Amino acid sequence: MSKENIVLAADHGGYDLKVILKDFLLNQGLDVLDLGCHDLKSVDYPDYARALAAAIKENKASRGVLVCGSGIGISIAANRHPHIRAALIHDRLSAELSRQHNDANVIVFGGRLIGTDVAKDCLKAFLNTEFEGGRHQRRIDKMS
Numbered sequence: 001m002s003k004e005n006i007v008l009a010a011d012h013g014g015y016d017l018k019v020i021l022k023d024f025l026l027n028q029g030l031d032v033l034d035l036g037c038h039d040l041k042s043v044d045y046p047d048y049a050r051a052l053a054a055a056i057k058e059n060k061a062s063r064g065v066l067v068c069g070s071g072i073g074i075s076i077a078a079n080r081h082p083h084i085r086a087a088l089i090h091d092r093l094s095a096e097l098s099r100q101h102n103d104a105n106v107i108v109f110g111g112r113l114i115g116t117d118v119a120k121d122c123l124k125a126f127l128n129t130e131f132e133g134g135r136h137q138r139r140i141d142k143m144s
């Protein structure tokens, strides 16, 4: 895993998994920027998606992790930002493909749906897989 700065954010539905994934990233020796939330009090996921998108835009981090209860709302919110390609992930192969084919810069989990070991495995694959470029870059260019 290459040394890079990873930004994390979650709503209350994703808080528990975010805590676990933050520890996981720190144990891998990565620098982590945690934008909250910082407890289980009910909050609105678009606010956290927006904060994470801003951090990436401002080059405070190269890639990000978002978590909400299902992963769906915070994915929709994140992908409204043109520079964000957020992939809602449930398995390792999808994590790899999100990098190889889509150059995803944000991985998203449903904290109430995914097991913690599966999420860690997916996150590791996401961080270690390179974008393949070529025809995939052409397709990404058509979205910007």
Ligand code: RB5
Residues within 6 Å of the ligand: 011, 012, 013, 014, 045, 068, 069, 070, 071, 072, 073, 074
């Ligand atoms: C919050 O209860 C929940 O709606 C949110 O975390 C997420 O699952 C939305 O898509």
